[in-house]
Amino acid sequence: MSNAPVYEIEHSRFTADPYPDLAAMRERAPIAYVPQLDATLITRRDDIAVNEKRTDVFSSEQPQGLMTQLMGENLMRKDGRAHMDERRAIYPSMSPQTVREVWAAQFRSDTDAVLDTLASTHRADLFWTYAMPTSGRALCAMTGLTNMDADEMNRVSQGMIDGCANYIGDPAVEAHCHDCTAAIDRSIDEQLPIVTANPDHSLLSVQLQAGLSDAQIRANVKLAISGGQNEPRDAIAGAIWALLTHPEQLALVLAGKVSWLQVFEEYARWISPIGMSPRRVAQTHTYEGVTFEPEDRVFLMFSSGNRDERHFDAPDRFDVTRDISGNLSFGAGPHYCAGAWASRELIAEVALPRFFERVVNPRLDGEVPFSGWAFRGPLALPCAWGGVRS
Numbered sequence: 001m002s003n004a005p006v007y008e009i010e011h012s013r014f015t016a017d018p019y020p021d022l023a024a025m026r027e028r029a030p031i032a033y034v035p036q037l038d039a040t041l042i043t044r045r046d047d048i049a050v051n052e053k054r055t056d057v058f059s060s061e062q063p064q065g066l067m068t069q070l071m072g073e074n075l076m077r078k079d080g081r082a083h084m085d086e087r088r089a090i091y092p093s094m095s096p097q098t099v100r101e102v103w104a105a106q107f108r109s110d111t112d113a114v115l116d117t118l119a120s121t122h123r124a125d126l127f128w129t130y131a132m133p134t135s136g137r138a139l140c141a142m143t144g145l146t147n148m149d150a151d152e153m154n155r156v157s158q159g160m161i162d163g164c165a166n167y168i169g170d171p172a173v174e175a176h177c178h179d180c181t182a183a184i185d186r187s188i189d190e191q192l193p194i195v196t197a198n199p200d201h202s203l204l205s206v207q208l209q210a211g212l213s214d215a216q217i218r219a220n221v222k223l224a225i226s227g228g229q230n231e232p233r234d235a236i237a238g239a240i241w242a243l244l245t246h247p248e249q250l251a252l253v254l255a256g257k258v259s260w261l262q263v264f265e266e267y268a269r270w271i272s273p274i275g276m277s278p279r280r281v282a283q284t285h286t287y288e289g290v291t292f293e294p295e296d297r298v299f300l301m302f303s304s305g306n307r308d309e310r311h312f313d314a315p316d317r318f319d320v321t322r323d324i325s326g327n328l329s330f331g332a333g334p335h336y337c338a339g340a341w342a343s344r345e346l347i348a349e350v351a352l353p354r355f356f357e358r359v360v361n362p363r364l365d366g367e368v369p370f371s372g373w374a375f376r377g378p379l380a381l382p383c384a385w386g387g388v389r390s
């Protein structure tokens with residue numbers, strides 16, 4: 001175990017709001033061992049950026065890790081050449097060019113179809129009726145699992161995320177995760193002959209075209225589902241809430257004084273959908289006076305780095321005019337989010353502007369609770385509105 005100073009947390013308080021503890025850690029013990037998580041947390045922005053690149057020390061290979069055990073060994077749990085080969089194989093599905101030329105139009109027509117469904121009412125929970133289906137439809141298209149609908153995509157994604165966070169080994173959570181991965185495998189079985197006959201830009205097809213093995217293809221599709229549904233969903237719902245609770249910020253973007261991309265990136269800095277990424281220590285290493293030992297569990301706290309006072313003035317404030325360069329919302333090293341370009345297009349070019357263009361006078365219509373430290377977002381978004389423009 002590392003000899004990092006110990007910092008104790010109260011787990012339910014940390015889950016309800018991790019930011020006060022993270023600020024205290026940045027101040028008093030920027031690299032701290034947290035017994036309640038049995039991990040050493042790295043909390044300052046520059047320390048995270050430096051160490052995420054040291055894959056020889058902070059490895060993503062976790063053969064005994066829950067994600068590998070439950071979902072198969074995917075590219076996010078590999079380092080070096082093996083990792084880069086699979087990144088290269090999926091790139092044609094997620095590149096800026098493919099996003100622009102293939103997915104942008106799909107995202108727009110799917111999102112408009114979701115907005116059409118809101119025209120028949122004047123209030124609803126937009127977490128479930130806008131953010132979730134908008135994210136789900138995009139992921140069905142990008143993965144190639146067009147035989148799944150958004151509800152099922154959301155169900156299997158959540159089931160796998162719960163399985164990967166099931167550190168207490170709850171058998172019901174594990175069984176549900178297996179049910180979800182089996183459902184994805186059945187969906188892949190149906191789609192494989194179709195994309196073999198008609199190759200396209202989907203994740204399923206480009207991996208097939210690159211000659212990856214069946215196990216690699218399935219593991220990486222499950223990875224994209226586990227990391228590509230909740231994050232856009234939470235960012236869409238969270239950013240709408242942030243703008244409705246900060247009308248002066250909403251006025252700036254509606255007046256074209258700031259871009260929707262600035263709004264999205266500032267939201268993802270302020271409340272990071274992925275707050276943490278785990279690493280396994282591969283060799284003894286000393287950094288800033290802390291010695292890490294092999295097999296230590298280390299958490300790179302992106303959410304904390306995104307509120308590091310050394311980089312962001314008044315970091316706890318939502319400010320769409322601030323300079324967000326240096327943020328860690330999509331990571332900061334070789335595992336930088338492969339879906340970053342697709343997410344920016346979906347959220348900043350489509351989901352947020354189309355919502356505020358088409359929905360008349362949206363306003364909150366109830367409580368919006370937030371939760372989570374490893375993954376963080378709203379749990380609901382009750383809203384009312386005056387109508388939906390066509």
Ligand code: HEM
Nearest residue numbers: 076227228231232235274277329330331335337338339343
């Ligand atoms: C708001 C949206 C999103 C956020 C904030 C986000 C954030 C992240 C972060 C922080 C990582 C790095 C993890 C690490 O360093 O270990 C990551 C990796 C990844 N993300 Fe995303 N993500 C988002 C959306 C998506 C989407 C839509 C997809 C797929 C369609 C996706 C696919 C991936 C993949 C495949 C990786 C692994 C990359 C690698 O290991 O080389 N993400 N994401």
